[in-house]
Amino acid sequence: MADAIQDDTPPIDPENVPNRPIIMACLMLATIMQVLDTTIANVALPDMRADLGASLDTINWVLTSYIVAAAIVTPMSGWLSNRFGRREVFMVSVIGFVLFSMLCGIAWSLDTMVLFRLLQGVFGAAIVPLAQNFMLDINPRERHGQAMAVFAAGIMLGPIIGPTLGGYLTESFNWRWVFYINVPLGIIALAGCMTFLPKTPKSKVNFDFIGFAALAIGIGALQLMLDRGSDLDWFSATEIWIELALAISGFWVFLVWIMGVEKPFIDPKMFLDRNLSMGLLFIFVIGIVLLASLALLPPMLSSIFSYPTVTTGLMMSPRGVGAMIMAILIGRLVKFIDLRLLVMLGLGMTAYSLYIMSTFSPLMGPRLLIVSGVIQGFGLGAVFVPISTLAFATLDPKYRGDGTALFSLVRNIGSSIGISIVTALLTHNMAVNHSEIVSSINPQNLQSLLGSGSGMSSEQSSYVLNNLATQQASMIAYLDDFKFMMWITLASIPLVWFLRKPDYQSQGSGKEAEEGPILE
CATH class of the missing domain: 4.10.860 (DNA Excision Repair, Uvrb; Chain A)
Known part of the structure; x- marks a missing residue:
């Protein structure tokens, strides 16, 4: 949109940004704080329900209110930052998020908790897209890949460590600390942003x-x-x-x-940029695979492998480690390797990790869980960084605010759709598998299945076998879900070649290639 500038604030000069490492650290701290809240509260729901006097159905509004509010407000972040200034909107978002996180921690009823969570989602919606926008603006175009490596590490780390951290805080203190943890993080991020974050021009934008x-x-x-x-x-x-x-x-x-x-409200001309359109498609797939697999693993490890909450969190942590290692490595490689090849590598590794997961057995040890987790972390890290870079490599900077908002929104919608699909498939397949397994059991083979010396009555034998059938049916259903996600990942690989290679990869100077890590 061609809008008149309201003030004399010059645009950010990416070649001349003082204190860039501090700014990036503060932006990532705020991002991690917000992304953590997508999963950290899940494990605390049973304790919340008891304290707030909620039912099994109504307690889910604690999650629903936050998700829906954030999804609705996220597309507004581009317009708000243009109208009132990106720096000002970002700081108000952090202040509001921290304030309502604290209020969530002191909520005295389900009604107040849902209200505070809704307002927490409203204020938190703009944090991630505006942080990504700032990361792109304060770095030269040829260093966007390194900047997105730092950004990707935070985005993927939050949902992975959320359940672990939430479980630890709930068991060691109480459920209120899953919200209080945001207060010190937000204060540090806010102090840094108020001190170092540069201002951006404001525009007269009609709503x-x-x-x-x-x-x-x-x-x-x-x-x-x-x-x-x-x-x-x-x-x-x-x-x-x-x-x-x-x-x-x-x-x-x-x-x-x-x-x-x-x-x-959103200019359709921005979708003519092929990289943005394809980047939205790929981030949608990442959303499905990342959070859908994270939604499946904890209940599987708890119900089938009988792992306690802390052990379940530890089994999830290799994904975070793998994602961070790969994000840092990719940040050093983006100047030398075609980003599209890195995306293909990441999708291939992600698909392979899902294949390994489709071979899980209730009798196996933790080795395959760890190996598949590390490989999946590597794969997601190898996809997220190049896609975050390619999506905005050829986009006109005037569309960047709306583009980052859509990038965040589509990732979250992909996560919601992925979780819904795999959960529905899991429920359906569990019922079908259980029916098939039980149908093969009859009075003639009942004792032979348990052993002739079991000493159980027919009723006891039926109860034991039904439990075993339920466990086996559940395991097969989980494996089918992992295989389903593997095929989705493989199906997206040919689409990589619709992406355009950034010009700077072929035209960048040797000096640019030797600049080193983004935070050094």
Whole structure:
């Protein structure tokens, strides 16, 4: 949009940004703080339910309110930063997020908790896209790959360590500390940003209320449908049909509106940039694989392998270690290797890790869990960094605010859709597998299955075998889910070649290639 500049603030000069390492550290601290909250509260729900007097159904609104609010507000971050200044919006977002995190910690009822979580999601929605926007703005284009390596490490680390940290805080202190932990992190991030974060120009941007309202209805209804579908048995419930109709209607009105209005809420011309469009597709796949696998593993390790909460967290940590190592390594390689090859490598490693996971057995030790976790971390790190770089490599900087907002939104929607799909498949396959296994058991082979010397009555034998059948049916269903995600990952590999190689990779000078790590 061609808008008049409101002030004389010059654009950020990426070649002349003082205290760049400190700025990046503060941005990443705020990012990790926000991303942690997508998973850290999950493990504390049982304790919350007891303290707040909630039922099994209503306690889920603690998660739903945050997810829906964040999803609706995220697309606004581009408009808000243009209208009021990116620095100002970022700091207000951090202040609001920290304030409502503290209020969540002192919530005295379910109603107040849901309200505070909703407002926490409203203020936290802009943190990640604005942090990514700043990371791109304060670094020269040829160093965007290194900047995105730092950004990717934080984005992937948060959801992975969230359940572990949440479980530790809940067991060692109480559930309120999963929210209090945000306070010191936010204060440090805020102090650094207030001191060092550069200002950006403000523009007179008209707010397209109809476009935003249509998109908000579509996103909100979709997120509600995905979040509540498994609890309501999906399309057997009237609520899900209503939410589906609202989602389709909202997105349809939004698309028709932005194609015809002069200054739409999101300019459709930005999607003509092939790298942005393909980058959104790939980050959607990453969202499915990353959080869907994270949603499946803890209940599998708990119910089938009988791991306690702390051990389950430790078994998840290799993904975070692998992702961080690969992100740092990729940050050093982006100047020398075609980013598209790195994406293919990452997708291949991710698919291979899912193949390993599809061979899990209830009798195995922790070795395969660790190996598959490290490989998956390597793979996701090798995909996220190049995709985060390629998506904005050819995009006009005037679209960067909306682009980073959509990048964050699509990743979160991919996560929600992925979790909903694998959960629905898991439930369906468990029922089918259990029925098939039990159907092969009859009075004639009942004692032979348990051994003739078991000394159990027919009722006891049936109970034991039913438990074993349930465990086996669950394990097979988990393996089918991992295989399903493997095929999704493999199917996305040919699309890599629709991405365009950044010009600086072929034109960058030797000096640029030798500049070294971004934080050094």
